[in-house]
Amino acid sequence: MEKGIFITFEGPDGAGKTSVLQDLLPQLEQFGREIVTTREPGGVAIAESIRKVILDPQNIAMDDKTELLLYIAARRQHLKERILPALEKGQLLLVDRFIDSSVAYQGFGRGLNAADIDWLNDFATDGLKPDLTLYFDINVEEGLARIARNKDRDVDRLDMETVDMHERVRQGYLSILEKEVQRMVKIDASQPLEAVVADALAVIKKRFFEE
Numbered sequence: 001m002e003k004g005i006f007i008t009f010e011g012p013d014g015a016g017k018t019s020v021l022q023d024l025l026p027q028l029e030q031f032g033r034e035i036v037t038t039r040e041p042g043g044v045a046i047a048e049s050i051r052k053v054i055l056d057p058q059n060i061a062m063d064d065k066t067e068l069l070l071y072i073a074a075r076r077q078h079l080k081e082r083i084l085p086a087l088e089k090g091q092l093l094l095v096d097r098f099i100d101s102s103v104a105y106q107g108f109g110r111g112l113n114a115a116d117i118d119w120l121n122d123f124a125t126d127g128l129k130p131d132l133t134l135y136f137d138i139n140v141e142e143g144l145a146r147i148a149r150n151k152d153r154d155v156d157r158l159d160m161e162t163v164d165m166h167e168r169v170r171q172g173y174l175s176i177l178e179k180e181v182q183r184m185v186k187i188d189a190s191q192p193l194e195a196v197v198a199d200a201l202a203v204i205k206k207r208f209f210e211e
């Protein structure tokens, strides 16, 4: 059987990656692979329960290390129940957030130790890395303005963070991008949605479905 293709979507809050993912789906059908989409934290029942605890705006007492460990626990369960089976079936798997979110948010954002996070990510994933990570880049002001305009979106605990925290998260992503030159591709998410979707499609096509 053909090997699965594992693509993750990353970016600061308000980059619009979830909308891009939705609009991309019909356009990916041309490649003839079965497509599966999922998200972190969550994607399977146990991890969705953990997600509720993490994002609950009431949980202001949550310690940064507790937060990290909950994301990691949710990731492990999601990997076992969702990611690995999809890849074994040869599916095209699109995941909204994965290991880089922990590095950007808990590492750069919260200031937890980078080596600890790398170790915990490896522990949770047995070292599995995405084949491709699309990083949707937007400046913090524009990202937060988009969240404010999107009235359908519930405000979660992470959205309530300071502008400084969001700035550190973005700088975190930019520094991961410098290290992960093979795996990670930056897409300008300040463009209109159709242009962002077109850019994402072009990268996927070139990487996996040409020649």
Ligand code: TYD
Pocket: 012, 013, 014, 018, 039, 040, 041, 055, 071, 096, 097, 098, 099, 101, 102, 103, 105, 106, 156, 158, 159
């Ligand atoms: P979500 O509503 O999925 O946000 P978005 O639509 O912006 O992706 O909430 C996920 C939040 O959790 C988001 O603010 C990023 C954060 N997060 C981390 O801090 N660390 C992680 O490891 C993951 C997966 C997400």
